[in-house]
Every structure is written in C-alpha cells, then in structure tokens.
Amino acid sequence: MSDKIHHIAIQVDDISTAVEWYTKAFDVEVSYQDESWAMLKFDNISLALVLPGQHPPHFAIANEHAENYGALTPHRDGTSSVYIKDPFENAVEIIRLQG
Secondary structure, eight states: OOOEEEEEEEEOSOHHHHHHHHHHHSOOEEEEEOSSEEEEEOSSOEEEEEOTTTSOSEEEEEOTTGGGGSOOEEOTTSOEEEEEEOTTOOEEEEEEOOO
C-alpha cells in the first residue's frame, strides 16, 4: 500500500480569521482549532493552518513506520511526527497516526 498525503500546511497570520474565511468560502469541517493552529477537513485531504514561527509550510505523509525517519514528537491530536527536508529544502512531515 502506498503512503498517503495526510495534510498540507500553510502559514497564516491569524488562525481565527483564516478559519472563518475558509469555512465561508468552502464546504469544509473544522476538525481542530486553537489559537496556534487549525485543521480543516476537505473530502480528499486536510488543510492545516499554522502560524509563522510555529510550523514551517509543509505537507505531511502518513506512514506506519514514521519512526524510521527520526525521533517522533507527540502532538495534542494523538499523532506523532518528525520533520525532514527533501533535497530542495522543502519541509516534509512524516506522521504516524494514532491507532
């Protein structure tokens, strides 16, 4: 089975304003939101809204052996992940989902 893209993360200056805009513009579900980040669930992928300085813009790949890429950091939503960079310095989050 192939790895799957879990989410794409973009940086925004204000999480609440961004969530409000995306939920009015598109048919999405807010699966998580606090003052530092939010996750919006589209039908085929999720979009993470992150603050500059907290997370780099990135895309996340769900991989059942994420620990093979480095030490995992646990997150509030029950996932664990590690950030790596591709040869062009793009941030890629390797994420292990809970369960």
